[in-house]
Amino acid sequence: MSNVLSIVVVEEDRDRALTIVDSLRDAGEFEIHVIGTRTGLARQIKAREPDVVLIDITNPSRDMLEELALASGPMERPVAMFVDRSDDGLSDAAIEAGVSAYVVDGLQPARLKPILDAAITRFRMFQRMRTELxxxxxxxxxxxxxxxxxxxxxxxxxxxxxxxxxxxxxxxxxxxxxxxxxxxxxxxxxxxxx
CATH class of the missing domain: 1.10.10.10 (Winged helix-like DNA-binding domain superfamily/Winged helix DNA-binding domain)
Structure with missing residues (x-):
């Protein structure tokens, strides 16, 4: 990863996307791209080749989580997923799909940088384990x-x-x-x- 992290933010709501971008800018220097639609998500993410993918979801379903996680390329890069609420088993489904960080109760600006750091560290650890295996x-x-x-x-x-x-x-x-x-x-x- 380069010195300036490239982050793709997946958020359909424009106001929430702006809040996330502002929080990221307050947390450090990042190259930020916002994707406002899930249509062709995998293609859009692949075209930008980000270091990290940050996904914000208000009300996720198991299918949506798996689709978003797989489209974001969790074996290629860290994926942090922020959800407002989570039903039983959704966190397991997200982690099994390869999500590096799954945070319930939404995205809070003060927690953003430490969660991104943890997602990157966890991703690198699992990447080393996959290589060793x-x-x-x-x-x-x-x-x-x-x-x-x-x-x-x-x-x-x-x-x-x-x-x-x-x-x-x-x-x-x-x-x-x-x-x-x-x-x-x-x-x-x-x-x-x-």
């Missing part, structure tokens, strides 16, 4: 492929597990590739030959 899954898959390739080398050459790994490692070094790449190639080739 993806890397862990990839490493586990690579480990499985390497184990399969070691088993194939052990069977074909009549060597121990350590010797099979050494053969894979040497082949990887000779080809300037990772062991996982050589193992995947071996497993794929064996699959084609069987």
């Amino acid at each position: 993806a890397e862990t899954k990839r490493a586990l898959e690579e480990r499985k492929v390497i184990d399969r390739a070691k088993g194939m080398v052990m069977k074909a050459r009549g060597v121990s597990e350590d010797e099979a790994y050494a053969i894979l490692r040497k082949a990887a070094m000779d080809q300037n590739k990772r062991v996982a790449e050589v193992a995947a190639a071996l497993v794929t080739a064996a699959g084609l030959l069987s």
Whole structure:
């Protein structure tokens, strides 16, 4: 994110939108864009590529929350949602849709900056967790492929597990590739030959 945060405010009521913009200007230096209609929301947000999306809703429904949350790209950027009231389960639905901050009792100017900061921090934390999870899954898959390739080398050459790994490692070094790449190639080739 750049030094000056770009914020898209989604608010259909013009007076409420102006109040939010004024509150943001009082809270710091931001590049602010207001979207006054939910029609084509995803396209409008994508066109502006904001750092943060702030959504203000008077009376949300579960479908509206999910639609707004998904349109705002919660996996790409922090989304803070302010609602005047919330029925049972609506906060869960918003969080499950990826909203970083879900605030009931509407938007209060004094709370705006700390809530935006919390939404950004929470988004970054979850982004790190998603990245770590993806890397862990990839490493586990690579480990499985390497184990399969070691088993194939052990069977074909009549060597121990350590010797099979050494053969894979040497082949990887000779080809300037990772062991996982050589193992995947071996497993794929064996699959084609069987």
